[in-house]
Amino acid sequence: xxxxxxxxxxxxxxxxxVAAMMVHMxxxxxxxxxxxxxxxxxxxxxxxxxxxxxxxxxxxxVTGLTGMEAKKMDHYLAEGDFMSGRPILEAVRNAIAVNEVxxxxxxxxxxxxxxxxxxxxxxxxxxxxxxxxxxxxxxxFLFTAGAFGLVIANNAGIAGAEGGCQEEVGSASAMAAAxxxxxxxxxxxxxxxxxxxTLQNMLGLICDPVAGLVEVPCVKRNALGASxxxxxxxxxxxxxxxxxxVDETIEAMRRVGMQMPSAFKExxxxxxxxxxxxxxxxxxxxxxx
Amino acid sequence: xPDVRFHSVFDIIGPVMVxxxxxxxxxxxxxxxxxxxxxxxxxxxxxxxxxxxxxxxYRGHGTDVAIIGGLLGMAPDDPRLPDSLKIAxxxxxxxxxxxxxxxxxxxxxxxxxxxxxxxxxxxTGVSIGGGNIQITEINGFKITLSMGTPTYxxxxxxxxxxxxRVTHIFSENNINIGTMTVTRSAKxxxxxxxxxxxxxxxxxxxxxxxxPHMINATYFE
Numbered sequence: 001x002x003x004x005x006x007x008x009x010x011x012x013x014x015x016x017x018v019a020a021m022m023v024h025m026x027x028x029x030x031x032x033x034x035x036x037x038x039x040x041x042x043x044x045x046x047x048x049x050x051x052x053x054x055x056x057x058x059x060x061x062v063t064g065l066t067g068m069e070a071k072k073m074d075h076y077l078a079e080g081d082f083m084s085g086r087p088i089l090e091a092v093r094n095a096i097a098v099n100e101v102x103x104x105x106x107x108x109x110x111x112x113x114x115x116x117x118x119x120x121x122x123x124x125x126x127x128x129x130x131x132x133x134x135x136x137x138x139x140x141f142l143f144t145a146g147a148f149g150l151v152i153a154n155n156a157g158i159a160g161a162e163g164g165c166q167e168e169v170g171s172a173s174a175m176a177a178a179x180x181x182x183x184x185x186x187x188x189x190x191x192x193x194x195x196x197x198t199l200q201n202m203l204g205l206i207c208d209p210v211a212g213l214v215e216v217p218c219v220k221r222n223a224l225g226a227s228x229x230x231x232x233x234x235x236x237x238x239x240x241x242x243x244x245x246v247d248e249t250i251e252a253m254r255r256v257g258m259q260m261p262s263a264f265k266e267x268x269x270x271x272x273x274x275x276x277x278x279x280x281x282x283x284x285x286x287x288x289x
Numbered sequence: 290x291p292d293v294r295f296h297s298v299f300d301i302i303g304p305v306m307v308x309x310x311x312x313x314x315x316x317x318x319x320x321x322x323x324x325x326x327x328x329x330x331x332x333x334x335x336x337x338x339x340x341x342x343x344x345x346x347y348r349g350h351g352t353d354v355a356i357i358g359g360l361l362g363m364a365p366d367d368p369r370l371p372d373s374l375k376i377a378x379x380x381x382x383x384x385x386x387x388x389x390x391x392x393x394x395x396x397x398x399x400x401x402x403x404x405x406x407x408x409x410x411x412x413t414g415v416s417i418g419g420g421n422i423q424i425t426e427i428n429g430f431k432i433t434l435s436m437g438t439p440t441y442x443x444x445x446x447x448x449x450x451x452x453x454r455v456t457h458i459f460s461e462n463n464i465n466i467g468t469m470t471v472t473r474s475a476k477x478x479x480x481x482x483x484x485x486x487x488x489x490x491x492x493x494x495x496x497x498x499x500x501p502h503m504i505n506a507t508y509f510e
Binding site (some may be wrong): 120161 | 292293294295296297298299300301302303304305307308309310311312313314315341342345346347348349350351364368370371395396397415416418419420454489
């Protein structure tokens with residue numbers, strides 16, 4: 001097993017790909033066969049694709065605070081007159097779609113968490129046709145993301161309540177960036193650089209959900225995570241390198257998470273959650289309690 | 290080597306779940322489900338004590354709904370989950386939530402107390418992110434139960450010879466026991482054994498359940 005990105009990179013040399021290594025380790029650690037494990041991941045892929053589709057069609061959250069904006073992005077894309085590129089905007093639209101479905105208590109696949117579920121699904125669904133990915137290659141994309149995510153989870157964390165949004169959307173974005181580099185034919189070292197650059201841009205991001213709901217700013221933070229993943233992947237594929245090594249970056253994220261006051265760790269006691277508008281919304285949704 | 294809390298790729302890619310929060314909804318449902326399986330019965334009264342982030346945001350995240358859904362035996366992807374409070378009410382179960390301001394070791398902590406007749410079970414669970422959970426206390430006894438290790442939990446009458454009978458079954462099946470915790474606690478509750486083992490073997494659970502004085506046995510992975 002690998003416990004650092006350095007070990008992940010070194011050990012992956014003995015396998016055809018990071019995804020193949022991840023499947024192999026999963027077989028070793030469980031009673032399941034490789035086929036069963038790939039099948040299970042395929043079911044996760046199907047849920048992701050369904051949640052993107054459902055969100056783009058237009059959904060509203062249980063509270064009414066968020067919704068219908070993936071649909072708006074879809075119209076904007078269809079008009080064809082936009083500032084950034086189509087792949088990045090499709091990833092953004094998809095990410096918003098998944099988190100709007102999440103906010104209406106719909107079915108999603110947590111990657112690594114529900115609050116950050118839009119990032120990986122959003123990026124994958126935006127590139128799979130462009131990269132002519134087969135179903136097996138899409139499943140590999142998820143195993144690659146999971147391998148990098150495991151290292152981040154075990155050395156820092158993946159809960160907003162433990163370490164803020166940097167550990168949720170930040171981790172999701174780093175995982176997506178790494179998987180995207182591999183899917184585009186980049187090296188594992190380039191993928192590791194994409195992880196480092198992503199987390200460095202996410203460091204310090206707080207978790208400040210308005211009214212304690214996974215809606216504002218979470219839905220649009222997923223748009224940030226998806227777009228950053230695309231940018232990081234392109235930077236890494238262009239040969240850009242992180243000055244600070246990736247494992248030291250993950251350790252820095254852990255430290256930042258520990259030093260972060262609890263007001264910024266999913267308690268709704270700071271940041272956007274305590275703005276006058278947020279307090280008014282909270283009152284409107286939950287009453288006086 | 291770091292403190293390895295996440296073991297499987299499916300801890301990171303997954304679970305498939307009803308939103309909105311993996312730690313506050315899916316993890317909460319899983320804690321409830323584990324407690325349901327350990328108790329092995331429908332309780333008459335449920336009291337849930339919530340700490341820190343759980344205490345402050347439980348309504349917005351559906352933590353209350355998810356824990357009760359789990360305690361009714363629902364999995365995190367069960368479409369009935371959003372209606373669990375009503376289902377509990379219809380079954381005549383008394384449900385109470387108590388947000389606490391005490392400092393605890395982990396921000397997402399829930400202490401669940403179940404009662405039925407003279408039986409009482411008290412379990413503390415934490416949700417560590419991405420829907421993954423740990424059980425840290427059963428009836429006042431500190432334990433570390435991480436999902437991902439094959440684990441058996443038995444609840445049985447507090448009579449001589451139970452430990453010997455249970456370990457005999459594992460010995461006969463050539464299964465090594467990694468850690469074992471035996472607790473006997475508060476009035477009214479029975480004795481509990483938590484056994485982490487090296488391998489899973491089908492059939493052992495049935496053998497455990499058939500032992501005299503055994504009330505319930507469960508297996509987790």
